[in-house]
Amino acid sequence: MSVQENWERIDVVPTREISGYRVRRGRPMPYGATIVPGGVNFSVFSDRATSMALVLFERGAPSPTAVLPIPESFRVGSVFTITVFGLDHENLEYGFYADGPYDPARGDRFDSSKVLTDPHARLLSGRETWGAEPNWDDIYQYRSRLLYDDFDWEDDRPPGIPFEDLIIYETHVRGFTRHPSSGVSGPGTFTGLRDKIPYLRELGVNCVELMPIFEFDEFDNPRVNPVTGTKLHNYWGYNTVGFFAPKAGYAATGQYGMQGDELKTLIKDLHKAGIEVILDVVFNHTAEGNEHGPTISFRGLDNATYYMLTPEGYYYNFSGTGNTVNCNHPVVRDFVLGCLRYWVSDYHVDGFRFDLAAILDRAPDGTPLPNPPLLEQLAYDPLLRRCKLIAEAWDAAGLYQVGGFPSYGRWSEWNGRYRDTLRRFIKGDPGVAGDMATRMVGSPDLYHGRSASASINFVTAHDGFTLMDLVSYNDKHNEANGEGNGDGANDNNSWNCGAEGPTDDPVIQELRLRQMKNAMALLLVSQGVPMILSGDEVGRTQQGNNNTYCQDNELSWFDWSLVDDNAELLRFVRLMIAFRHAHPLVRAAAHPLGADPSGRGGPPDVSWHGARAWAPDWSPGSRLVAALRTGTDQDGKVERIYVAANAHWEPAELELPGSGWRVVADTGAAHPYDIYEFRYEQPTVEDRYLLGPRSVLILVGQDN
Amino acid sequence: MAFTATLTTEAGTATIKLTGEIDASTAAQFHDKLDEAVASAVQRLVLQAEELTYLASAGLRVLVFARQKLGENVSIVITGAADPVARTIRMAGLDRSIEMTVA
Numbered sequence: 180m181s182v183q184e185n186w187e188r189i190d191v192v193p194t195r196e197i198s199g200y201r202v203r204r205g206r207p208m209p210y211g212a213t214i215v216p217g218g219v220n221f222s223v224f225s226d227r228a229t230s231m232a233l234v235l236f237e238r239g240a241p242s243p244t245a246v247l248p249i250p251e252s253f254r255v256g257s258v259f260t261i262t263v264f265g266l267d268h269e270n271l272e273y274g275f276y277a278d279g280p281y282d283p284a285r286g287d288r289f290d291s292s293k294v295l296t297d298p299h300a301r302l303l304s305g306r307e308t309w310g311a312e313p314n315w316d317d318i319y320q321y322r323s324r325l326l327y328d329d330f331d332w333e334d335d336r337p338p339g340i341p342f343e344d345l346i347i348y349e350t351h352v353r354g355f356t357r358h359p360s361s362g363v364s365g366p367g368t369f370t371g372l373r374d375k376i377p378y379l380r381e382l383g384v385n386c387v388e389l390m391p392i393f394e395f396d397e398f399d400n401p402r403v404n405p406v407t408g409t410k411l412h413n414y415w416g417y418n419t420v421g422f423f424a425p426k427a428g429y430a431a432t433g434q435y436g437m438q439g440d441e442l443k444t445l446i447k448d449l450h451k452a453g454i455e456v457i458l459d460v461v462f463n464h465t466a467e468g469n470e471h472g473p474t475i476s477f478r479g480l481d482n483a484t485y486y487m488l489t490p491e492g493y494y495y496n497f498s499g500t501g502n503t504v505n506c507n508h509p510v511v512r513d514f515v516l517g518c519l520r521y522w523v524s525d526y527h528v529d530g531f532r533f534d535l536a537a538i539l540d541r542a543p544d545g546t547p548l549p550n551p552p553l554l555e556q557l558a559y560d561p562l563l564r565r566c567k568l569i570a571e572a573w574d575a576a577g578l579y580q581v582g583g584f585p586s587y588g589r590w591s592e593w594n595g596r597y598r599d600t601l602r603r604f605i606k607g608d609p610g611v612a613g614d615m616a617t618r619m620v621g622s623p624d625l626y627h628g629r630s631a632s633a634s635i636n637f638v639t640a641h642d643g644f645t646l647m648d649l650v651s652y653n654d655k656h657n658e659a660n661g662e663g664n665g666d667g668a669n670d671n672n673s674w675n676c677g678a679e680g681p682t683d684d685p686v687i688q689e690l691r692l693r694q695m696k697n698a699m700a701l702l703l704v705s706q707g708v709p710m711i712l713s714g715d716e717v718g719r720t721q722q723g724n725n726n727t728y729c730q731d732n733e734l735s736w737f738d739w740s741l742v743d744d745n746a747e748l749l750r751f752v753r754l755m756i757a758f759r760h761a762h763p764l765v766r767a768a769a770h771p772l773g774a775d776p777s778g779r780g781g782p783p784d785v786s787w788h789g790a791r792a793w794a795p796d797w798s799p800g801s802r803l804v805a806a807l808r809t810g811t812d813q814d815g816k817v818e819r820i821y822v823a824a825n826a827h828w829e830p831a832e833l834e835l836p837g838s839g840w841r842v843v844a845d846t847g848a849a850h851p852y853d854i855y856e857f858r859y860e861q862p863t864v865e866d867r868y869l870l871g872p873r874s875v876l877i878l879v880g881q882d883n
Numbered sequence: 884m885a886f887t888a889t890l891t892t893e894a895g896t897a898t899i900k901l902t903g904e905i906d907a908s909t910a911a912q913f914h915d916k917l918d919e920a921v922a923s924a925v926q927r928l929v930l931q932a933e934e935l936t937y938l939a940s941a942g943l944r945v946l947v948f949a950r951q952k953l954g955e956n957v958s959i960v961i962t963g964a965a966d967p968v969a970r971t972i973r974m975a976g977l978d979r980s981i982e983m984t985v986a
Contacts, residue, residue: 269907
C-alpha cells in the first residue's frame with residue numbers, strides 16, 4: 180500500500196449538516212446514487228422543480244428516517260446534487276420529493292407528497308420476490324437502492340461474434356425455468372437460466388435475447404382470469420419502472436439485494452460458453468401510464484421533459500400503453516444513451532433489441548424525423564460501438580419502417596416481412612414463391628446496400644403464436660387474458676393442418692411436425708440472422724393463445740418434459756443449427772448477385788430452379804422454390820448447396836442441377852432419415868429427386 | 884445464537900470459525916476479522932461455516948471483498964455451510980471464485 184492511500188482526502192470532508200446528516204455539495208455527474216469515499220453522492224435532474232429533497236429510509240421501514248432538503252446552492256443548472264456522509268449502504272433506501280407547479284395544461288404534474296423513484300437507481304426494492312403481494316399501503320413502492328461496483332468479471336470480454344454468424348434465441352428469464360420440470364436450483368431466475376447453459380450450447384445457439392429484465396411491477400395488471408378468477412400478472416414486463424435496475428424478482432438472491440451480481444454471473448458464464456446476451460429494452464413508454472396512472476418517477480420529476488404531450492398537456496399514445504417517452508428531447512436522449520452505456524459497460528451486455536423502435540425516431544410532437552438524432556447518436560457512440568442494435572421497426576400508431584429504419588450502417592431490424600412470407604409460403608398460399616425466394620437471400624429488396632444481417636429473420640417471437648400453435652390453430656384463443664379474445668394479432672397466417680387444437684389424428688400430427696421442420700429448415704438456410712423463439716425447438720404450445728403477456732403459468736413456461744417428448748423435432752433443429760454453423764455460404768453477409776462474384780464466368784452465387792433445373796416457376800400458382808448456392812465452404816473448398824421447398828400438397832419430381840449430391844435434410848423422410856449429421860450426409864447418385872408434399876430438401880455437393 | 888468470528892493462523896492458512904448470523908449488524912465484525920487475516924499474508928483462507936445459521940447480503944459483500952482483497956493466488960474455502968447458506972452463496976455466483984466443501 181502506498182503512503183498516499185493512508186492520507187485522508189480533504190475533498191471528502193463534509194461542509195455542513197442537514198437534518199442531522201453531514202453533507203457537502205455533490206457532483207452532478209454521474210446521475211443517480213454513487214458510492215464515494217466516506218459517503219454517497221446523489222444527483223437528479225429536474226428542469227421545472229422549484230425545490231428537491233432527498234428522502235432516506237431504513238430498509239423496509241414504512242416511513243422515512245430523514246428528509247434532506249437540497250440547498251439551492253447545491254444546484255447546478257437543472258441538476259440537484261448532494262453528497263451525504265456516514266450512510267449505511269446495505270440498509271439504505273432512498274427517493275426524492277420534488278416540488279413545483281401542478282399545471283397539466285402546461286405539462287407540469289409535480290406532487291410534493293409523493294416519494295419519487297430515482298430514474299437512475301441501480302437497484303430497486305419493493306418487488307424482490309416474484310408474485311409476492313406487495314403492501315399497497317407503503318408510501319414508497321419502488322425504493323431506490325445502492326449498488327456496489329465490486330463484481331469480479333475476471334477476464335470477461337464480449338464474444339464479439341460477427342453479426343451474420345449469430346443464431347438468436349429469444350427467451351423469458353422466468354418462463355425458461357419456472358416450470359417444475361426444469362429441475363434447476365433457482366426456478367424462474369437468472370440462476371436457473373445459468374443452470375441451462377449446457378442445453379443452449381448443445382442446441383447450438385450463440386446469442387440469447389432476454390425479454391425485459393429491467394425492474395417492472397408484475398402487479399400492474401388489474402385483470403383477472405375470467406374463468407378461474409385468478410389474478411393476472413404483467414408477465415412479459417414491457418412496463419419499465421427502473422431502467423438501470425435488473426428485476427429483483429428474476430434473481431434467486433433478490434431478497435439479498437444481489438440481483439446485480441447474479442445477473443452479472445449469468446452473463447459472465449454465458450460469455451464463457453460463447454453465447455452473447457442481447458437485452459430487449461423498452462424506451463417507448465414507462466410504467467406510469469396516462470394521466471390516471473401512478474406517479475412513480477418521471478412524471479413527478481419532470482413530466483414535460485420525459486413525455487410527449489399534446490398541446491393541452493395530455494399524453495400522446497404512440498405506444499398503445501398510455502404514454503410515450505419523449506425520446507428525441509435532448510435530455511431524454513442523454514438518459515437513453517446513459518442507460519445503454521451503463522448496461523454495456525457495467526453488465527457487459529452485447530446488444531439491444533428496441534421494442535417499438537419507430538418511436539425513437541419521432542420528434543417531441545410525434546412527427547417522424549428524417550434524421551433522428553437519437554438513432555444516429557446510438558449508432559456512433561464509442562461505448563456502444565461494437566454492440567448489436569436491433570429495431571422492432573414499427574410502433575403502435577402505424578409507423579411501419581421495416582426496410583426503412585434509419586440504420587446508419589449499424590441498425591438491424593426484426594424483419595416482419597420475412598415472418599409473414601415464410602408463414603404464408605409453408606401454409607401453401609398461392610403467389611408467394613417469388614417473395615419467399617427474396618426472403619431466403621436476405622431480403623435485398625428491403626436492405627439493398629446494407630448487409631444481409633440487417634435482416635433479423637424469424638417465424639415466431641414472444642408476440643404471437645408459438646411454432647406449434649402456428650401449425651395447430653387457425654384462430655387465436657386468448658380468452659384467458661380477460662379481454663374477450665379481442666387482444667393479440669388477428670393476421671397470423673397460421674394453419675391448423677386439419678383440426679383446431681390438439682388432436683389424436685396421427686396424419687395431422689405428422690403433418691404438423693413436418694411443417695415445423697419446414698419452417699426451421701427454411702429459417703436456418705436463409706441469409707440474415709435467424710431468431711428462434713425459446714421452446715419452438717421442442718414444440719412448445721400456448722394452447723392457441725397468441726398474446727400471453729399476462730399468463731404466468733404453464734401457458735407461458737417452458738415445459739422441459741417436451742425435450743424428451745419432442746426429441747425428434749429437437750434433433751432436427753439442433754442439426755439444422757449445426758448445418759448453418761458449418762456452411763458460411765448460407766449466412767454470408769453480402770446479398771448474392773445471381774452471377775459469379777469473381778466475374779470470371781464461373782457458376783453464379785445463387786441460381787433459381789423449379790421442377791426442371793434452371794427453370795424456376797414464379798407464376799402465382801407455383802408453390803415450389805429451389806435455390807442453388809455456390810461458394811466457398813469453411814475449408815476453402817468450392818461448395819454447392821441446393822435447397823428446394825415444396826409447399827404444395829402434391830409431391831414434386833425434381834430435376835437436380837448437376838450431380839454428386841448428398842442429402843443433408845429431407846423433411847418428408849421419416850425420422851431419423853429427415854436429417855443427417857455434418858459429414859455424414861447421405862449420398863444420392865440420382866440426378867432426379869422425388870420430394871414429398873409440403874417438404875423441404877437440402878443437398879450439398881462439392882465441385883472437384 | 885450470538886455472532887462470533889474466531890481467527891487462528893497456522894502455516895500460511897488462516898481459519899475463521901463463524902457462528903450465528905451474519906447480517907447488517909454483524910457483518911462489520913466479520914469484515915474486521917477478515918482484515919486481520921489478510922494482514923497476516925496467508926496463502927489460504929478457510930471459513931468454517933458449520934455453525935453459521937444465516938448469511939445476509941452484507942455477509943455476501945464481505946465474501947466479495949475477501950476474494951478481491953486476497954487476489955487470485957490465495958484460495959478461499961468455505962467448509963460445512965448448511966444448505967440455506969450454501970444456496971445463497973451459489974445463487975449469487977460466488978461459488979465460482981470460492982471453493983465450497985463439506986466439513
